[in-house]
Amino acid sequence: MPVLHVTPEIDPVKRVGQLAHWVRESVGEGTVILLGHEGRSSIGNIKVVGAGLPPRIPTSDVVEKTFVEVFTALAELPYKLDPSGVDAVEGHEWQGALLAYILSKRLGKPFRYSLYSTEDERGGSGIVAEAVKSLESFLQREADVVIYRRKGFAAENPKSREQPCSSPEPQGLNIVHVSWEWPPHIIGGLGRAVTSIARRMARRANVHVLTIGLPGHIYDEAEDNLRVLRVDPFLLRSTGLVSWVYAFNMLMVAKALTSIPRPDVIHVHDWLGAPAGVSLKHLLRVPLIATMHATEYGRSRGAISSPMQHQIHYWEWRLTYEAWRVFVCSKSMRDEVIAAFSLPSDKVTVLPNGIDLAEIDARAPSAEERKRYALPWEKIVFFAGRHVYDKGVDVLIRAARIVLPKRSDVKFVVAGDGPMRTQLMSLARDLGLGEKILFTGRLSDDELYRAMKIADAVVIPSRYEPFGIVALEAMAAAKPIVASNVGGLSELVVDGETGVLVPSEDPHALAEAIERVLDNPRSREMGYRGRRRVEELYRWGQIVRHLLATYERVLEEYRVSGWKTLF
Amino acid sequence: MLDPFELLKTLHSLSAVEESKAVTVDQLSKILNSPESELAEVLKSLSEMSYLVIKGVKIYLTELGILKVNSTFC
Numbered sequence: 001m002p003v004l005h006v007t008p009e010i011d012p013v014k015r016v017g018q019l020a021h022w023v024r025e026s027v028g029e030g031t032v033i034l035l036g037h038e039g040r041s042s043i044g045n046i047k048v049v050g051a052g053l054p055p056r057i058p059t060s061d062v063v064e065k066t067f068v069e070v071f072t073a074l075a076e077l078p079y080k081l082d083p084s085g086v087d088a089v090e091g092h093e094w095q096g097a098l099l100a101y102i103l104s105k106r107l108g109k110p111f112r113y114s115l116y117s118t119e120d121e122r123g124g125s126g127i128v129a130e131a132v133k134s135l136e137s138f139l140q141r142e143a144d145v146v147i148y149r150r151k152g153f154a155a156e157n158p159k160s161r162e163q164p165c166s167s168p169e170p171q172g173l174n175i176v177h178v179s180w181e182w183p184p185h186i187i188g189g190l191g192r193a194v195t196s197i198a199r200r201m202a203r204r205a206n207v208h209v210l211t212i213g214l215p216g217h218i219y220d221e222a223e224d225n226l227r228v229l230r231v232d233p234f235l236l237r238s239t240g241l242v243s244w245v246y247a248f249n250m251l252m253v254a255k256a257l258t259s260i261p262r263p264d265v266i267h268v269h270d271w272l273g274a275p276a277g278v279s280l281k282h283l284l285r286v287p288l289i290a291t292m293h294a295t296e297y298g299r300s301r302g303a304i305s306s307p308m309q310h311q312i313h314y315w316e317w318r319l320t321y322e323a324w325r326v327f328v329c330s331k332s333m334r335d336e337v338i339a340a341f342s343l344p345s346d347k348v349t350v351l352p353n354g355i356d357l358a359e360i361d362a363r364a365p366s367a368e369e370r371k372r373y374a375l376p377w378e379k380i381v382f383f384a385g386r387h388v389y390d391k392g393v394d395v396l397i398r399a400a401r402i403v404l405p406k407r408s409d410v411k412f413v414v415a416g417d418g419p420m421r422t423q424l425m426s427l428a429r430d431l432g433l434g435e436k437i438l439f440t441g442r443l444s445d446d447e448l449y450r451a452m453k454i455a456d457a458v459v460i461p462s463r464y465e466p467f468g469i470v471a472l473e474a475m476a477a478a479k480p481i482v483a484s485n486v487g488g489l490s491e492l493v494v495d496g497e498t499g500v501l502v503p504s505e506d507p508h509a510l511a512e513a514i515e516r517v518l519d520n521p522r523s524r525e526m527g528y529r530g531r532r533r534v535e536e537l538y539r540w541g542q543i544v545r546h547l548l549a550t551y552e553r554v555l556e557e558y559r560v561s562g563w564k565t566l567f
Numbered sequence: 568m569l570d571p572f573e574l575l576k577t578l579h580s581l582s583a584v585e586e587s588k589a590v591t592v593d594q595l596s597k598i599l600n601s602p603e604s605e606l607a608e609v610l611k612s613l614s615e616m617s618y619l620v621i622k623g624v625k626i627y628l629t630e631l632g633i634l635k636v637n638s639t640f641c
Binding site: 125388418422 | 640
């Protein structure tokens with residue numbers, strides 16, 4: 001089997017257009033992997049191996065559809081095809097070439113790209129055409145040989161080819177964390193959690209983090225046992241957020257196959273790393289662990305409708321299905337993932353997020369700093385979070401509308417950013433609260449912790465909250481909390497002890513609770529009790545010890561599992 | 568009226584995240600099927616909020632703009 005071919009169609013097994021005929025003529029003989037197809041067949045001297053049927057989920061365009069087919073193939077081919085004797089992997093058109101590109105990395109063989117026509121020649125326009133052009137251009141750059149089939153010539157790419165990583169494996173457990181957030185690209189609780197876990201884990205294991213790279217970032221950083229490898233998801237144009245995630249995942253798979261020694265465990269955080277994690281699990285035959293920080297099912301209250309939601313929900317299900325163990329951050333999340341993905345309860349472990357108290361304690365805001373947010377006589381009610389529907393910032397603004405006409409000694413400070421920011425600022429303005437609600441925009445961790453320490457109360461009016469890392473940060477800063485009685489907040493905040501819990505989506509209850517906390521001279525004690533609770537229950541050290549013990553148990557099970565692949 | 572967030576998402580899809588990958592108003596206008604005059608107003612306001620950079624005819628997202636689009640997913 002000198003050349004292994006990959007194609008989206010071949011005559012007569014799967015015929016979409018003229019390409020099917022051209023591919024059959026070009027291949028002549030050998031083995032062909034057929035994308036989006038199941039079963040085996042022969043056409044003369046050509047052996048056709050179906051790469052696997054993709055899941056029946058709606059996709060928005062051909063780019064999304066192709067990526068789903070490619071990730072399906074990466075998980076199935078190690079059980080269908082013995083690659084012994086393959087000298088090169090050749091992808092036909094960009095669809096086949098995407099899979100061929102990854103397979104060539106896994107097998108350490110040259111990647112050949114057969115082009116029949118380009119998107120430019122086809123005259124495509126619009127966002128899908130832009131994405132296809134970008135993929136074609138990327139694949140031409142990456143290929144060792146580009147074969148212009150209809151023009152009848154091949155061009156060698158004069159570059160050295162990356163080989164699968166063959167560096168000696170270091171001692172101790174080798175863990176790969178797949179996370180789309182890593183400093184400075186931190187959006188929510190996920191990034192903070194992964195960063196804290198990986199840094200502490202590296203004291204006791206060899207840790208690689210596969211993550212996002214943006215302009216200006218360092219793409220390969222190592223410190224002791226922690227190595228952070230970034231890939232640039234903007235290397236390719238996409239058709240939207242989902243295909244952007246798919247491209248990012250494909251690049252992470254390629255990076256892992258060429259730059260990381262074979263790991264013992266792959267730990268994926270949320271669906272944004274799921275296609276890469278599932279692919280690497282099967283390509284390398286390595287146990288997968290998942291942490292679900294939130295779910296689309298929870299965010300949408302079970303109403304999965306758009307193609308994007310279907311795909312997110314699918315990858316969340318697939319990740320939890322494929323994982324040896326699933327970690328969640330609260331009891332409510334455990335119930336949610338069991339219901340959403342029909343998981344057996346003994347597969348799911350509750351492991352809360354922790355907090356680095358030293359990070360909070362190191363911040364000491366000055367009296368001058370307070371003036372940035374409020375007048376000296378104003379009490380500060382502080383919110384921090386993404387400006388999305390789930391966080392309930394609109395409920396907080398409506399509660400402010402109830403509080404503010406009665407008293408002039410309160411200032412609401414709303415930190416963060418997100419898709420709803422403009423809308424929320426307009427709401428505050430329309431309600432006549434422009435002067436008394438300060439939208440700070442996104443704050444750095446340093447600014448956030450300083451601002452939190454200045455606050456008189458921290459408000460978390462979420463509609464959906466798997467954990468509520470802001471509550472933990474507020475407790476660490478010894479601040480009383482007013483929070484919705486939902487999700488992880490119900491478990492973090494002890495009503496009447498460390499804060500006040502109110503029904504979600506109830507601005508009147510929220511307003512009443514805010515006033516109660518501001519006016520209660522013993523509120524400060526609530527904050528101190530919260531601080532003690534954090535010190536007792538939410539330390540990263542114990543969380544990481546639990547994770548490492550779980551990895552060891554999983555590896556014991558893996559060693560006796562008899563799990564085999566042909567790769 | 569063009570949704571400002573849609574415009575940010577389009578720049579994100581087009582990988583316009585640094586000057587070397589910037590797109591022009593003309594390109595954006597064609598892809599979004601929106602007249603340049605309408606785009607100009609939205610672009611100006613997004614630039615004032617530091618979500619994107621306008622350099623002559625070139626436009627690209629800032630890191631804050633990337634974070635804003637990515638925050639859809641958490």
